[in-house]
Structure formats: C-alpha cells, structure tokens
Amino acid sequence: MAKRGRLFVISGPAGAGKTEIVKKLLQQHPDVRLSVSCTTRAPRPGEVDGVNYHFVSEERFKALIDEGAFYEWAHVHQNHYGTLKSTVQQELALGHDLILEIDVQGCLQVMAQDASVTGIFICPPSRENLEQRLRRRGTESEESIRVRLGNVAKEVATAYRYHYVIIHQDWSVEPRALEIATEEVYAVIAARRLELENRRDFLDALTASLKA
Numbered sequence: 001m002a003k004r005g006r007l008f009v010i011s012g013p014a015g016a017g018k019t020e021i022v023k024k025l026l027q028q029h030p031d032v033r034l035s036v037s038c039t040t041r042a043p044r045p046g047e048v049d050g051v052n053y054h055f056v057s058e059e060r061f062k063a064l065i066d067e068g069a070f071y072e073w074a075h076v077h078q079n080h081y082g083t084l085k086s087t088v089q090q091e092l093a094l095g096h097d098l099i100l101e102i103d104v105q106g107c108l109q110v111m112a113q114d115a116s117v118t119g120i121f122i123c124p125p126s127r128e129n130l131e132q133r134l135r136r137r138g139t140e141s142e143e144s145i146r147v148r149l150g151n152v153a154k155e156v157a158t159a160y161r162y163h164y165v166i167i168h169q170d171w172s173v174e175p176r177a178l179e180i181a182t183e184e185v186y187a188v189i190a191a192r193r194l195e196l197e198n199r200r201d202f203l204d205a206l207t208a209s210l211k212a
C-alpha cells in the first residue's frame with residue numbers, strides 16, 4: 001500500500017510572494033501537489049474553474065459548510081474560502097505530499113486539528129520592502145497602506161506558531177530571491193520525507209535481511 005502523503009500549510013502576508021513561490025515549486029517539483037480550494041469570489045481574468053479554484057456561489061458554500069465538507073474554511077477579504085476534506089483525504093491516501101496555500105486563520109485551524117501538519121510562513125524581508133511593494137502597485141491610498149500594514153503586523157504576530165519561516169528577499173537585492181525561497185520550501189518537504197517515521201519500514205526490512 002502507498003505511504004500516506006504529508007500535509008503542508010503555507011501562508012504569509014499579501015505581497016510576500018507566496019503564490020509565486022508555490023507556482024514555481026509545482027513547476028520544478030511535480031511530486032508536490034497543491035489543493036484547489038473553493039471560493040465565493042469571482043474569477044479573475046485568466047483564472048479557470050477547477051484549476052485555480054472551484055468557484056461556487058454563497059449558497060453552495062453554505063451548503064458545503066452544513067454538510068461538513070470542509071477541512072477548514074475562512075472568511076477572507078469579504079469572501080469565503082475553504083479546503084475540501086475530500087481533496088485532502090484523496091491526495092494523502094494516494095501518497096502525495098499536499099500543499100494548502102491558505103490564509104493565516106485557516107493555517108492555524110489546520111495546525112490545531114492535526115499535529116503532523118507542517119506550517120511554513122513566508123515573510124517579506126522588512127517593513128520598508130513591503131511598503132515599497134504596496135506603493136509600487138500605485139493602487140492604494142495612504143489610509144489603505146496604513147490599514148494593510150496594520151494587518152500585516154497581526155499576521156506576522158502569528159508567524160511564531162509556524163514550524164518554518166522563509167524570508168522572501170526582494171529581487172532588487174537578491175536576483176535569485178524567488179529561486180532561493182522556492183528551494184527553501186522544497187528543503188522543508190524533502191527533510192520531512194527523510195524523517196525516521198518514514199524510514200521505519202525500510203530499516204525494519206534492512207535489519208531483517210542483515211539477520212538472515
């Protein structure tokens with residue numbers, strides 16, 4: 001029987017680059033899977049139903065909550081987002097290592113309900129860097145930048161509850177920043193695969209063969 005896969009939750013403040021990192025990780029390491037969440041927000045141009053998200057109505061989302069279909073769910077930026085239990089169960093049963101790229105509330109829920117889950121927090125290198133990124137977008141008012149930085153402070157306060165913290169450097173400081181952060185996430189996954197618990201069957205067989 002295939003070994004069960006492991007679950008990894010990745011989160012971090014908006015603008016820290018977690019989506020880019022996860023995208024690169026999946027391109028470079030097809031042995032890692034990403035869970036497709038349900039959301040009530042409208043698709044953005046180019047987003048495909050069933051690929052980026054399962055786009056559902058508020059009614060459908062509420063029905064899924066009532067059915068107990070979610071592994072975790074949260075209300076983020078005026079919309080609902082949730083991970084289906086069926087996705088998690090199927091992928092892990094197939095032996096796939098699965099990433100949930102979800103918000104901080106969702107990550108804390110998942111880590112609280114399953115101690116074997118690995119939490120990875122992606123951090124911007126500094127307040128200045130994050131502020132620059134928000135200003136570069138040119139879409140935020142001063143007030144909105146202040147509100148967002150306040151939210152980031154709350155999110156960063158939760159980073160202490162994760163297992164790993166990855167600093168995503170700015171590309172103007174480190175041109176390979178994205179590659180480095182991506183490989184650091186993969187290093188966490190690779191290290192978990194090498195844990196004794198996953199090697200026990202192999203060691204038992206080797207030990208038995210050595211006694212024969």
Ligand code: 5GP
Binds near residue numbers: 038103
């Ligand atoms: P966006 O609308 O930009 O795709 O995502 C907004 C936020 O929702 C991001 O922080 C993203 O990580 C989070 N998110 C996406 N899917 C899920 C999910 O299934 N559960 C939770 N809790 N958050 C999610």
